[in-house]
Amino acid sequence: MEMEIDEPASASSASRLAPIEEVKPTPKQIKRIAAHSHVKGLGIDPESQVAIHEAAGFVGQVSARTAASIVVDMIRMKSMAGRAVLLAGPPATGKTAIALAMAHELGDGVPFVPLVASEVFSSEVKKTEVLMRSFRRAIGLRVKEVKDVYEGEVTELTPVEASDNSGLGKTISHLVLSLKTAKGSKQLKLDPSIYDSILKQRVEIGDVIYIEANSGTVKRVGRCDVYASEFDLEADEFVPMPKGDVRKSKDLVQNVSLHDLDLANARPQGRQGDVTNIVSQLMAPKKTEVTDRLRSEINKVVNEYIESGVAELMPGVLFIDEVHMLDVECFTYLYRALESPMAPVVVFATNRGKTTVRGLEDKAPHGIPPEMLDRLMIIPTMKYNEEDIRKILVHRTEAENVQFNEKAFDYLSRVGSEKSLRYALQLIAPARLCAQTCGRETVEFDDVERCTKLFMDRSESLKKAEEIQKKQADRSN
Numbered sequence: 001m002e003m004e005i006d007e008p009a010s011a012s013s014a015s016r017l018a019p020i021e022e023v024k025p026t027p028k029q030i031k032r033i034a035a036h037s038h039v040k041g042l043g044i045d046p047e048s049q050v051a052i053h054e055a056a057g058f059v060g061q062v063s064a065r066t067a068a069s070i071v072v073d074m075i076r077m078k079s080m081a082g083r084a085v086l087l088a089g090p091p092a093t094g095k096t097a098i099a100l101a102m103a104h105e106l107g108d109g110v111p112f113v114p115l116v117a118s119e120v121f122s123s124e125v126k127k128t129e130v131l132m133r134s135f136r137r138a139i140g141l142r143v144k145e146v147k148d149v150y151e152g153e154v155t156e157l158t159p160v161e162a163s164d165n166s167g168l169g170k171t172i173s174h175l176v177l178s179l180k181t182a183k184g185s186k187q188l189k190l191d192p193s194i195y196d197s198i199l200k201q202r203v204e205i206g207d208v209i210y211i212e213a214n215s216g217t218v219k220r221v222g223r224c225d226v227y228a229s230e231f232d233l234e235a236d237e238f239v240p241m242p243k244g245d246v247r248k249s250k251d252l253v254q255n256v257s258l259h260d261l262d263l264a265n266a267r268p269q270g271r272q273g274d275v276t277n278i279v280s281q282l283m284a285p286k287k288t289e290v291t292d293r294l295r296s297e298i299n300k301v302v303n304e305y306i307e308s309g310v311a312e313l314m315p316g317v318l319f320i321d322e323v324h325m326l327d328v329e330c331f332t333y334l335y336r337a338l339e340s341p342m343a344p345v346v347v348f349a350t351n352r353g354k355t356t357v358r359g360l361e362d363k364a365p366h367g368i369p370p371e372m373l374d375r376l377m378i379i380p381t382m383k384y385n386e387e388d389i390r391k392i393l394v395h396r397t398e399a400e401n402v403q404f405n406e407k408a409f410d411y412l413s414r415v416g417s418e419k420s421l422r423y424a425l426q427l428i429a430p431a432r433l434c435a436q437t438c439g440r441e442t443v444e445f446d447d448v449e450r451c452t453k454l455f456m457d458r459s460e461s462l463k464k465a466e467e468i469q470k471k472q473a474d475r476s477n
Helices: 061-075 095-106 127-137 192-200 225-230 259-268 275-280 292-308 328-338 388-400 406-418 421-426 429-438 443-454 458-476
Strands: 003-008 085-087 112-116 139-163 170-180 185-190 208-214 216-226 245-257 309-314 317-321 345-350 354-356 363-365 375-379
Touching: 061 085, 061 095, 061 375, 085 095, 095 112, 095 317, 095 345, 112 127, 127 139, 127 259, 127 317, 127 328, 139 185, 139 192, 139 259, 170 192, 185 192, 216 225, 245 259, 259 292, 275 354, 292 309, 388 406, 388 421, 388 429, 406 421, 406 429, 406 443, 421 429, 429 443
Parallel strands: 085 345, 085 375, 112 317, 317 345
Antiparallel strands: 003 185, 139 170, 139 208, 139 245, 139 309, 170 185, 208 216, 354 363
16 A cells, blocks of 8 residues: 545535436346255254254254254353264155254354265275364364454546556556545555456445455455445345444454365465464465374464464364264274364264174174264154155245145155155256246146156166066076
């Protein structure tokens, strides 16, 4: 920053009447609906502390959700050290949804890292390294810093060009930027490198931004709310005009994971022991190997910043699905990892009963060694009844914005009860497409029936496979 020019706030703008214009609606952007996007939490009654049968996008599984809420309370009281949770039950009983809801209950900024057990068997990385990386990704760190910034609404954005000595053309010598707050305004002369950051964030006149005085880092906060009447409310995020002076001290909070710090500190340009510098190096493309010694050094630095109040540890949720796929070496490694003071909340899930432990000849419940089962709080999940399946389908059709007539929805619910819930959920999108092909927005009975004939469920597929196998055996005989 080379120059700043104070300008008085304009008094005539307050008395100026805003023009009245007709706002034309814009088509909504098509968003991909995730399988559990409708889940907003565990749906616990605040008075009885028992899960409500239908709340927060959940239907049923009252006992499992109530147990999960107790685990969340234990996490908040820091009483979950060295232990983990196992969700055990048949397929399509909401195990992943419960783990995701636990992350929602823990609050914003808490990382949720899903992992399928088969992912640890990589030909490039050791099994223990994959587990450790997932552990570190699931541990968040909230870094708090007080920085000197320029903040306000952009009222002027003018790049100033200068002739290049080489004669090839013109270059930008500096950028003139005017920022306005409720108290006043300032005009700044900025370096051309800051102009590149402004272009990347697509900053325009009327946006609210802040620029760090020391580093020149630019952050677009949103569109100033005085322009809310001129734009589609769904197209942008509007924020109030900043109060106070343009130049001020601002509390900045940045959420990173320990894995991010590992990678940043492994780069040659990162100085070990400086969290502020580590965070600034996160976007560098070069990556090097992260060793156990480096991780231990980072843990020491993080502990120092936590004790001094600069940073706050945010243990997240590591969800390992199909845990029966892990072998005995992975379980042995998890014993030590769970006892670490920086361990996240580990939630296992499996749909197996008594099965062989990989790496051993013995069978054990859920394919988990007894030593590991002793460290787990086991939460069972039960199959849904017909009424709950119907309610779940109602939630999913609303989340995917698909309209069914009564006859078609009754048939879809019957398919979910007789065959499987997942099969019925997977028919929603194809049924809508069939209806749209016929020029209808409402799904009818014929659309659902056509999809059931085009797409087989698990039991029908197994029956077909057995028939083919029997025919091949008859031919060979």
